[in-house]
Amino acid sequence: xxxxxxxxxxxxxxxxxxxxxxxxxxxxxxxxxxxxxxxxxxxxxxxxxxxxxxxxxxxxxxxxxxxxxxxxxxxxxxxxxxxxxxxxxxxxxxxxxxxxxxxxxxxxxxxxxxxxxxxxxxxxxxxxxxxxxxxxxxxxxxxxxxxxxxxxxxxxxxxxxxxxxxxxxxxxxxxxxxxxxxxxxxxxxxxxxxxxxxxxxxxxxxxxxxxxxxxxxxxxxxxxxxxxxxxxxxxxxxxxxxxxxxx
Amino acid sequence: xxxxxxxxxxxxxxxxxxxxxxxxxxxxxxxxxxxxxxxxxxxxxxxxxxxxxxxxxxxxxxxxxxxxxxxxxxxxxxxxxxxxxxxxxxxxxxxxxxxxxxxxxxxxxxxxxxxxxxxxxxxxxxxxxxxxxxxxxxxxxx
Numbered sequence: 001x002x003x004x005x006x007x008x009x010x011x012x013x014x015x016x017x018x019x020x021x022x023x024x025x026x027x028x029x030x031x032x033x034x035x036x037x038x039x040x041x042x043x044x045x046x047x048x049x050x051x052x053x054x055x056x057x058x059x060x061x062x063x064x065x066x067x068x069x070x071x072x073x074x075x076x077x078x079x080x081x082x083x084x085x086x087x088x089x090x091x092x093x094x095x096x097x098x099x100x101x102x103x104x105x106x107x108x109x110x111x112x113x114x115x116x117x118x119x120x121x122x123x124x125x126x127x128x129x130x131x132x133x134x135x136x137x138x139x140x141x142x143x144x145x146x147x148x149x150x151x152x153x154x155x156x157x158x159x160x161x162x163x164x165x166x167x168x169x170x171x172x173x174x175x176x177x178x179x180x181x182x183x184x185x186x187x188x189x190x191x192x193x194x195x196x197x198x199x200x201x202x203x204x205x206x207x208x209x210x211x212x213x214x215x216x217x218x219x220x221x222x223x224x225x226x227x228x229x230x231x232x233x234x235x236x237x238x239x240x241x242x243x244x245x246x247x
Numbered sequence: 248x249x250x251x252x253x254x255x256x257x258x259x260x261x262x263x264x265x266x267x268x269x270x271x272x273x274x275x276x277x278x279x280x281x282x283x284x285x286x287x288x289x290x291x292x293x294x295x296x297x298x299x300x301x302x303x304x305x306x307x308x309x310x311x312x313x314x315x316x317x318x319x320x321x322x323x324x325x326x327x328x329x330x331x332x333x334x335x336x337x338x339x340x341x342x343x344x345x346x347x348x349x350x351x352x353x354x355x356x357x358x359x360x361x362x363x364x365x366x367x368x369x370x371x372x373x374x375x376x377x378x379x380x381x382x383x384x385x386x387x388x389x
Binding site: 093094096098107109112114116135136137240242243244245 | 345347361362372373374375376377378379380381383
């Protein structure tokens, strides 16, 4: 009797072992319902010609002693398509205004009254690439500002899931998870006729610390009164021009 | 004994049949959270095998939304002690050194429309490193 149990336990275990990888593969698939919500959001964002939003950014950092801290930055971002953006940021070690009028970008630090102005590419895509590769910084929510953000976000994605419904700042939304090699990202997209991103978390999955950058987006205004002159820097009295150090 | 084997054979077949459906179960019944755990475990393995990777918090790929508010910890650190260079005066800071805060006792000096900080004989020029404000040690301006 004991032996017969042993005899049939073995094939059962074998079978479970055979099927387990398949079930894992199934769980890691890209759920089209999740990508559809993401696309609805990016399509909507692309269709909005001008908007302003307040972003609260929390960047996890690891101190040398091993303590994890958050570095926080508040920003007000104003976008006028196709190629104008202004971002005012205040936070840990940061107080600056970024101007971009489609031709020239300026980074201005009002605390020290210093600025740097350089010629820039004439598209958002070109600008963000230039900022990242040549100047060494980014702007809040650039992933979501692109007029066609969807293919960029979906690049190399190996997993897409709807985690569920939740509320961000009292607004009902879908919580989505996406994974690509080295990076997981989560997006919260509001319900209703204006599918706006309310929160965006990017996690570095390549390091043991698994640090994240989280952004909360509030005060969305998709029909703001935009003064076009706000995208061009006007030098205040006594402001000093400084350089961007080469990377 | 024989009937036990026969019965257990039926049980095995039933298990087999239901096992075929097992892959579908997680999709329908298992909470989404477990799917995330699966991902975490998988990526954690990748992460540890990557060894002493630096904490460049997802700054590439999909991560270009970040502020990069991190105060550039390595480069921005004050110049390391230089025991190997005893010939230099103790107070001299090598040209090209980048610091985030000026040493105390600095006086602004403007030379050729450019402002420098004279900090005990070492001259610093303000610059952006990324979007961080830093000070670079330069040769004494003429």
